[in-house]
Amino acid sequence: MVEILFFSVFVGLHAVLLGGFFIQHRRDKRLVEERSDRPQGVSRGEGEAAEPEEIPSVSVLVAVHNEAHRIGLLLESLLEQRTNKFECVFVDDRSTDETPRLLETFRQKAQEKNIAVTIIHLTENPGPNYKQVALRKGFPLCKGEVIALTDGDCWVPPTWISGIQKRMREPSVGLLIGPVFKILRKVSFLSYFQSYDHVIRYDYLVGACGLGACDGGFGNNMAIKKAVLQDIGGYEAVPFSATEDAALIGEVLRRTAWKIHACVGEDSRVFTEPEKDWKSFFRQALRWNKGGLHAPHSGTRLAFGFLSLLITVGSLGLFILPWRSSLWPLPTAVLLAMVLNTVELVVYRKKKGQTVSSYLPPFSLPLYGALLCFEPLFFSLLTVLVLINVPVYWKGKRV
Known part of the structure; x- marks a missing residue:
């Protein structure tokens, strides 16, 4: 029962975040188009004469x-x-x-x-x-x-x-x-x-x-x-x-x-x-995760911590699965969420005609399959290391 609840919460959260992504995209597009259509130095006013709008x-x-x-x-x-x-x-x-x-x-x-x-x-x-x-x-x-x-x-x-x-x-x-x-x-x-x-x-x-x-x-x-x-x-x-x-x-x-x-x-x-190299990237990513988990703002701490906890629990479930098969919903939820993220990442940007060759790997099922499987495992390792207070560095100096 707990495993199914975890599956529902985790996948549901990612579906909601995916909806939030498209909401923000429309919001950004509307904001830019409204400002682009408006003559430079002029603002609209309902029932009022146009007034200067400074850039x-x-x-x-x-x-x-x-x-x-x-x-x-x-x-x-x-x-x-x-x-x-x-x-x-x-x-x-x-x-x-x-x-x-x-x-x-x-x-x-x-x-x-x-x-x-x-x-x-x-x-x-x-x-x-x-x-x-x-x-x-x-x-x-x-x-x-x-x-x-x-x-x-x-x-x-x-x-x-x-x-x-x-x-x-x-x-x-x-x-x-x-x-x-x-x-x-x-x-x-x-x-x-x-x-x-x-x-x-x-x-x-x-x-x-x-x-x-x-x-x-x-x-x-x-x-x-x-x-x-x-x-x-x-x-x-x-x-x-x-x-x-x-x-x-x-x-x-x-x-x-x-x-x-x-x-x-x-x-x-x-x-x-x-x-x-992997050492430099690992240190960079560890600093990011520590910043999120120990953020001064409580809302940031809770949101990042809750997501990190879900990803980590789901990923660790994969290693316990051979001894407790009933835990299958945990890693399955993580895998399904990563599939959703990856489909949005690839299909959405290509559909919108964005130039992605400079920052997205060339598409192949084996490559993206490896990436989406490795991502939650890597993220979970970072979370565990932050929780046990492994030191973080920036440009070779401890932060």
Whole structure:
């Protein structure tokens, strides 16, 4: 009886999240189309004359640490934006490589396009979350009405900033979370799994947002209105966390009534470099899971913890099955949920005509069968390690 109840709850939850995904997709499409159809600088009013509607200015904030080997793609993509109504603020966190020189070269090129660039260099950082400390130094320097966050190992499309501006013209939206996909660099299971895992994680987030229960996000594709930061008491009010992005979202949920919007359109997606080996990827994923399970916001903690518990219990049931066959509904529920996730991941994006070859593995039943079976086992291992308090690291330093 308990096993059947678990099956019903687990599969039902994933079916509801899948519905939330499509709700959020329609919401995002409607928001972008409404703002695109509206003449620039004009807003609609029922029974009123049209009034000017300003396009919000954007500050792109990036904290970097020894990114010389991979920051080039980000800098080039920022110069290719279809708008110049933005500035860039870089916080160089004690870099000892060529990062400072590359930033100075970028500043010169940006000035030719009337893009303001501010660079500050930190000489010390007490941690424990070094990136969060760097961001605390950078937020006060941002002059834009909207602050967009990304990382030095990312690449943004030419429509990234204009897409943020369209969505942030909606008065009720205070924070945007955008998709982050890992670029396929190699033909290997590690490369394929990283890409698959990243999309699955974001689709969970989109589904939760569609249901009005956002519980996390990717800090390398996020935008927040300065007014929202003021309402929570500034970025310094965000408590330290292994995942500073989830902590910021939690404060917005806890202290304000601003809406959090998950972007789905291709104009908003960001690409990031994959980890080069299993050890690096494992440490990255472990940090994400610890951030969710130990999030400062109680709602985030409960939602992420409940889902993690269900996945872990269902996956562990597979290993007990030979001795207790009545537990078959547990692993079956996990497998069916992963099939639903994978069908949405592949069929939906191809149906919508999205360019998926750069961030989704080539379709084959054996490959995707292996990916969807490995995903819950990998996630369950991370959950167990977080629960027994295995330390997490960021850029080689314990967080």
